[in-house]
Amino acid sequence: MVFNLIFVKTIYMKSILAVAFFLLPFAFFGQESVSFYFDNNKSELNKVELAKLNTWILANKKSKILSITGSTDEVGSSGYNDTLSQKRVDYIFNKVKVAVKIREDFKSISLGEKGAKSKNKAENRRAIIVFLQEKDLAKEAELIKPKVVEVPKTTEIIPIEEKDMNFPEGATLEEKVELSRPGTLIVLPEIQFYKNSFGIMPSSKPSIDELIYILDKNPNLRIEIQGHICCVTQDHNNLSLERAKQIRRVLVSNSIRQDRLVVKGFGVSKPKFAIPEANEEQALANRRVEIMILQK
Incomplete structure (x- = not known):
């Protein structure tokens, strides 16, 4: 009888804790x-x-x-x-x-x-x-309002190419971020700009919305937005940096804190394919936006 009472009481307490845990968030x-x-x-x-x-x-x-x-x-x-x-x-x-x-x-x-x-x-x-x-x-x-996190200024992060992360085939951006570690580079191929401009094409909106959603969901996440261009031998107008800055402007306008977003333009210094590119597919791969995970 005593054993049964203890067993029932234990089950009851576990049920209460389970409900409390479910409601906690x-x-x-x-x-x-x-x-x-x-x-x-x-x-x-x-x-x-x-x-x-x-x-x-x-x-x-x-x-x-x-x-x-x-x-x-x-x-x-x-x-x-x-x-x-x-x-x-x-x-x-x-x-x-x-x-x-x-x-x-x-x-x-x-x-x-x-x-x-x-x-x-x-x-x-x-x-x-x-x-x-x-x-x-x-x-x-x-x-x-999230708390402002102080960012170490001397931390050295070694870039990791996306292909070296061996993400599952068809992985979404959110899944890639979850599996990443500081230094991981992730290409955002659906973010595109008008020719010779930092104006973002409307077709980029779903990809940007997804990035906003991920940053909003993960308040400790910090990223570096990296711009790259194609088809020329030199980035005379620093267009790659301006494009990265434009992405940051959109994110900040959607309530993502600017201190979570670092921007950098690489011009044509890190092409995926040799310049001049052999075809539009190669040019598209060179003309890209990437994010690098700085902190999770």
Whole structure:
């Protein structure tokens, strides 16, 4: 009898601890999240999910929204999925913007099929609202503003080429960052610029949004943004550095602290292929943006 009582008490305490552990991230950080799911190829919620959204709005009129992140499954082209993902974000935003408070540095993040983390495709067709409840707004500055981390100035980091990391085939940027260590170089091939300019092409937005999402999710992460150009023998206008700076401007405008972002332009000093390049594919490989992990 005594043994049974001890056993029951032990199971009860473990259950309480398990529940406490499950709730701890929200209790500690104060940020909540809720997901809404879309039908295949749809950018509007069905009746059931719309009712769920309306119920959430009624219960959160005094909450404050920090971000909305959209994603898709992997069916269809990446370009189509990028557009669909953004439409889902815009749809949710337009539904909540009048009824619920929006933080001034609100982030609209479109991950497209890069946000497909589940084997169940239906679970990837969603939009996630991250928000603060009314009870946590008094601590908003404390909860949202990250502490400034002092960065050692004398730490020497040895670059590690991406190919030497042997990332799994098809690994996403987020997965590569998770597997990386200080010095790891990661190419961002989808970030492209207009010719002879540091103007970023619109097709780069999903990749930049993903980078913002990763930096936001990992507040201790510091990176060096590296610019490279192609097709000439010298970077007369320092275009590679200006392109790296432009990426940093976009990240800072999306509330990523500038002290987490180092920029460097390498011109044509580190080509993947000899200059002049034999074809456009080689030129594209030379004309690239890379990030180097400085701190995790």
